[in-house]
Amino acid sequence: MLDPHLMRVALGERPADLAIVNGKIVNVYTREIYPGGVAVAGERIAAVGDVAYAIGERTTVIDAGGRCLVPGFVDAHTHPEDTHLSPARYAEAVLVRGTTSVMTDYHEIGVVGGPTAIEAALDEAAQTPLKVYFVVPSHIPFNPEVETSGGVMDSSHVETALRRPDAVGLSEVIGKLVVEQYPDLLRSIAATHCARRTLHGHGPPDMRGPRLNAYVSAGIASEHQTLTADSAVERLRAGLNVMMREGTLAKNLGPCSKAATEYGLATRNLSVVTDDLDVVDLVTVGHMDHVVLRALEEGLDFLTAIQMVTLNAVASYRLDLEIGGLAPGRYADINLTTDGSDFRVEATVARGRVVAWNGRLVAPLPLPRHPESFLRTLRLPRPLCADDMALPVPGAARRVRVRAVKVLEHIRLTSAVEADLPVEGGRIQADTARDILPVCVIERHGVTGGVGRGFVTGYGLRGGAIASTIAHDNHNIVVIGTAYADMAAAANHLARLQGGLCIVRDGRVIGDLALPILGLLTDEDAHTVAATEQRLNELAHALGCPLRRPFMLMSFLTLAGIPEWAITDKGLVSVEGARVVDAVVSVD
């Protein structure tokens, strides 16, 4: 902050590096829109308003042509790994949409590579014009008793991570664990208070009344799992920053924003985040620019919509002197936009440099050389075969009754159904007619090599298998299929790719996406990845899958942290009991 160049430019003693003139300042502090410009020194804003005094011969001057000058957008809770883009490619994809800062825990990267991998990813991100603020994961994996991850984080790692200057808080502070006073989490919370960072919650949507009070009393600053207007009202009244999700799966902005538009509550603690946004939506629909449009559709005024993706979000991280507004000393993150009647981002300045015009990057970002630890992270002891995929049954069994996990579109909660399945050749057979399919999770970090097996309903595949190495909260290989041989082939293909997504039919790979970075990410550009994923989704649909995002939903099937059921490398997991239960209920 103590930048002599910045101060001299602000004083008018030295020309600005960049000046945007003839714009309309969208002031999120005062809720005004008025004519003016912005003068930039290095990465920071030196002056806002009448900036003629700061312009010299060496100043690059941009005529905004009357466009609005809006603070760079902030996605205050997101998991960039959901896009499958490496940090540089992710930065490219969101910068062209006007997003200049994101807050993330890089939790998925930590699941595979632990704190070291997270630090390496943060370092890669720091080389881009996008600012990635680190919200330290509160623990990895979610439930070590019933799943195997590559990386591990507990309170001792949290304490270390909080020392990073880019660390701004503790992420995904689980409501249930707070209320039950889980000792390791309490240690992380204490360390966070001590480091003067803030707590960012992951309270269940149905947390209300006394449990919500108990949760908030721990000092939680924000929450991003609010589904209804009533719940938003309750949480805002409790002083929480309500981060309304508007991503690929969760669409909470509509109901939650009624707290403002219908109930008339003040909006200072209302913000919008994506949480989960896949690359298809990012490329075809947009990022926070789309969120602004959605907020306008919901009846919020232009200034409020802008505040909800800038100042309101950053205040809960205590970053309001750094980002989220146009004022001297803040990062020069500025969007040139049309106004609220026909909103779009036409140019983006990040860290004081023009990075995008009309949805195109000024120049692609350099791709860093990744650390060795990012690569070759899939470690299977041997190729898998069909028998590895099948749940063993007694030799004489002819039918079994199984418990199948039921997935639901648009909501990440699972339930279960029971169904009878035939046994042939010693293997339980899929029932495609009633949509009861086998699912396997194969430990891939080289820890146990174990395979967890169970059943799923909701995927509707009538043939083949789909597989992925994106599987919360362990990122093992998850595969669903109609035939064990196809399932094994799909898993083996992903092992060869060192991670990714694929679809196999009749023993043949009919579509894939390689994600060789930690088994999670690629250095391909966003448009290429989006096209491939679009095609993979279509292939799954062609196989009968009715789900809009089969792979994304599959990644939550393995999450032993959201009720009621999950499949992990240990088998079928009852989330409530945090224990492995038999997927076979009875044998006939």
Added chain:
Amino acid sequence: MLDPHLMRVALGERPADLAIVNGKIVNVYTREIYPGGVAVAGERIAAVGDVAYAIGERTTVIDAGGRCLVPGFVDAHTHPEDTHLSPARYAEAVLVRGTTSVMTDYHEIGVVGGPTAIEAALDEAAQTPLKVYFVVPSHIPFNPEVETSGGVMDSSHVETALRRPDAVGLSEVIGKLVVEQYPDLLRSIAATHCARRTLHGHGPPDMRGPRLNAYVSAGIASEHQTLTADSAVERLRAGLNVMMREGTLAKNLGPCSKAATEYGLATRNLSVVTDDLDVVDLVTVGHMDHVVLRALEEGLDFLTAIQMVTLNAVASYRLDLEIGGLAPGRYADINLTTDGSDFRVEATVARGRVVAWNGRLVAPLPLPRHPESFLRTLRLPRPLCADDMALPVPGAARRVRVRAVKVLEHIRLTSAVEADLPVEGGRIQADTARDILPVCVIERHGVTGGVGRGFVTGYGLRGGAIASTIAHDNHNIVVIGTAYADMAAAANHLARLQGGLCIVRDGRVIGDLALPILGLLTDEDAHTVAATEQRLNELAHALGCPLRRPFMLMSFLTLAGIPEWAITDKGLVSVEGARVVDAVVSVD
């Protein structure tokens, strides 16, 4: 924050210690007023709204009788030493007015006793129900080149002080020194950023345009020297928290609040502070309760007026999860008040205990035993005599032309006039007809024992002398009089009292107030002190002084930090040049 009792009460597993029911919640987060109560566990709030579930047999229940439940008030920039009350007595006086937190640098205490005395004062304050947050002084004294103080603070002390858990920021960050990049201040600013605390500014009122931009670019969070609506608009647009002063001397709320009421700017960064409030005003007019009334008079709505003395103020210190609102986990600081139409505080809860009803303390606070270093701080080498008070002149001089500092009511700036004075018996004589009086500042910390001498106009005394040990930014003895013998008598009397205020006429002390704690404070209660000060003011008025607050204004006459002139123990000081100049312009 990790308080198992609090969590159990919030969950309804254990009864609350205190519950206020049948109230109207004034919610500063959502800007709503709705029926409800507050349940308290220990010092914190466990639940807000419907709190019936938290009430058990052992719960003390207060029926609010439909009164408003308002967060405890916060004075976000104040110098408690201006009341001359010791920390416990100050806490009593402001708690009965509904103030439950103050932010202060205890700068005056530091001027006499340095960082050790500040820490001792903070420790005394911490034993009261009032929360005193420490904003670390950026340096003491203001200008060591031209004044002598007892204590000293520079960036090395700042670094140490910032480690205190109650340290929330850096105080009085001087605009001129920031813009000129004064090296020691830059070190303190860097240390503050590093400790994740915020910078609280003291920019001159006329700082605007480029200089304001430069100042804000250093990361300044708040400012408390804004005098006009235009200036308030400019500072709010620059993202500053504008702390409008409404104290004994500065009355900025009226003009500055027009930024909201006339210009229509958002109020989230508008707050009100007292800065300087003397005990007479505190006792007779009030503290933040009076500020709320004033805000209502200026046309601000009730919710905004309350926000301006609660949430808005604390956010810039990053204390919004601790104080400033009624929500679980926050300190149980609650006022029971009437509504905006006839506003008054009827009861106050601080740290979970009822401390005041109807303007009376429930019980006086215990007075701590002060550390030895608080006492006997006046160290004069010998009693003073009339000759010590008089500026030497050549033996043959008959008349001298002097430069006299001109004090102004309500504004702490000084100017100067020139005047001719007769010399009799080798001494320059006061000219009471034209109100040109001698003034002396006597070094009293036992450092030099020096006496600075000059002249003043504006005090209008027609006889006697007035003296004080409250003298910014050095707290030496300052004395103004019509006769040197009375001046010496007044100074000697204060030395005997070990500090205080007094008035001498014809060699006799006609009124005094002993301030034996650091020469600044007393353990007498607020009403007694106010009555004494009132009487001293009246005595000064009877001697001809036209100033409403002669002693308070005299304390700024010695401040070598505000233009244009000051008197210190070194003599007449030109503030702009930061140098001592001759008070005698010519000798005849």
